[in-house]
Amino acid sequence: MNKPVRIAAGIQDLALTINGKAASGAAGYQVNDPATGAPFASAPDATEAQLNEAVAAAKAAFPAWAATPWAERRQMLLAFCDAVEADIETVGSLVAQEAGKPLAKGRAEVMGGLFFARGFAKLELPPEVLRDNADQLVRVERRPIGVVGSITAWNYPALLAMWKIAPALLTGNTLVLKPAPSTPFATLRLGEIGRNIFPKGVFNVLSGGDNLGRWMTAHPDIGKIAFTGSVATGKAIMAAAAPTLKRLTLELGGNDAAIVLNDFDIETQASDLFWAAFSNNGQVCACAKRIYVPEAIIDALAEKFAALAGSVKTGPWDMDGVEVGPLQNRKQFDRVSDLVAEAESYAAPFFKGKVPDGGFFHPITLFKDLPDECRLVCEEQFGPAIALLRYSDLESAIAKANDSPFGLGASVWGKNVDAAMQVAARLDAGNVFVNQHPSMGPEIPYGGVRQSGIGVECGVDGLAEYTNTVVLNVKRG
Ligand code: NAD
Secondary structure: OOOOOOOOOOHHHOOEEEOOEEEOOOEEEEEEOOOOOOEEEEEEEOOHHHHHHHHHHHHHHHHHHHHOOHHHHHHHHHHHHHHHHHOHHHHHHHHHHHHOOOHHHHHHHHHHHHHHHHHHOOOOOOOEEEEEOOOEEEEEEEEEOOEEEEEOOOOOHHHHHHHHHHHHHHOOOEEEEEOOOOOOHHHHHHHHHHHOOOOOOOEEEOOOOHHHHHHHHHOOOOOEEEEEOOHHHHHHHHHHHHHHOOEEEEEOOOOOEEEEOOOOOHHHHHHHHHHHHHHHHHOOOOOOOEEEEEOOOHHHHHHHHHHHHHOOOEOOOOOOOOOEOOOOOHHHHHHHHHHHHHHHOOOOOOEEOOOOOOOOOOOOEEEEOOOOOOHHHHOOOOOOEEEEEEEOOHHHHHHHHHOOOOOOEEEEEOOOHHHHHHHHOOOOOOEEEEOOOOOOOOOOOEOOOHHHEEOOEOHHHHHHOOEEEEEEEEEOO
C-alpha cells in the first residue's frame, strides 16, 4: 500500500448543508483515498430524517425563490461562482484527492465547472408569444418545477455539481444535491460556500450512501431528478420515480466508438486520439472507448499509442508532474481488472504500462483486434484500457459503431474534415465529434440517445428541462 498522501485542507470539518445551516450526519462513513486504497477521511452519512428536513426546507423556500426575478437569481449564482473561485485552493485539492486526479486537474475541473455555470448564466428562457391579436393572447411560459433532487457520479464531482446547481437555481427551482458516496467532499464544500449566498433552503447538500439516492427518487415532494451515473442506476431511478411521475434528466453511460479514416495523420493526430481515450484515466462519460482503425494504419497507430502510453506519468494527486491518477474506487478498479482479464483470454495486450503499487492504480493497457463479443469492446470500461479494432471496410466500421445499446458520443478522425463529416452524419449518438472527443460548452446541449440517457444538459434545451411548460391562453374582447 502507498503511504498516505497529504490530506486536503479542511476535509475533516465538512458538514451537510440543510436550510442554510451546517448539520452533521448522525454517523460518519469512511471515504477511501484512491491513491492508497485506505480510508483517509470521514463524511457525514445523512439520514432519511435529514433528507426530509432538507426537502421540507427546499419546499418552503421555493415560492419566494421562484418569484425572485431571473436577474437577481443570476446575480446570486455569479456571486456563488466568484466565491468558489476565491476558494479554488481548497475545492481544487478536495476534488483532486477524493477523485484521485492530479492537483492541477482538480483545480482545472473546478474552473471548468465555473466556466459552465457562468455560461449558463448568460442563457435565458423568455416567454414565447404564439398569438397576440385582438381576439387572443397565447404565451408559453417556462416555470420552475419546485424541488429538484440532483444525484452525481464520482468522475468529475465539482463539474457535475456545477452542471446541476446552476441550471436548477437559475430557473427558479430549489435544490437538494447528493454527490457520489466516494467523492462527497468538494460538493459539501460547495454547500458551505452557498450558505452565505443563497436564501435559506434554496441550496441543500447531503452526502451519504446509495440509499440516500433511493429516498430522493421516491420522495413525494421532489418534482424532478437530475441524475448523472450508470445505466443500471438510471433504470432504477426511472422505476422509482414512476409512482410520483417525477421529471427526469438522466445522463448515463456510453461506449463511444471512434472511427479513424484512411487519411488520419498519425504524426499530428495520434496524441489527440490517445487523450480522447485516456484523459481522466478513461473515466469520462463521453470519451473514445473503442477505436476502429483501417487495416493499412493499425500497426503504425498501435506503435504510436504504445509510445504515447509509455510516456504517461501516473501517480497520486499531490505528486509533481503526474498526468493520470488511480481509478477512483475499488469497484471500478475491480471492474476494469475483470474486463482486462477477459480481453487477455482472447489476445495479449500489445502494451501494459507501469503504475505505483497499491491503491486503485491500473496500468494503461492496449489491445488490438479483439472480437466484437469481448466485453472490453461491447461494454463500457470507464478506465485506462482500450482496443484498436481493425477494419477493412468502412461500412462495417460504421455499422459496428452504431450497433450498441449505448448512444452517448461517437467520433470520426481524418485530415479531410468534409469526408469525416459525411461519416459523422451516419453515426447514431447524442454527440458526434470530428477530430476531437469530447468537446462541450455551456451553450451546447449534451445528452445521450438509446440507453445513454433521457433529456439533455447544457444550452437553452438543458435549462428548459428544469421547467414546466405553462401556456397562458387569454380570450380577448
Ligand atoms: P452509479 O450509477 O453507481 O452512481 C451514481 C450516483 O447514483 C451516486 O451518487 C450513487 O450514490 C447514486 N445511486 C446509486 N444507486 C442509486 C439508486 N438506486 N437510486 C438513486 N441513486 C442511486 O454510477 P457511478 O459508478 O458513480 O458513475 C459511473 C457511471 O456514470 C458511468 O457509467 C459513466 O459513463 C456515467 N457518467 C455519465 C455521464 C454523462 O454525462 N452521461 C457523466 C459522468 C458519468
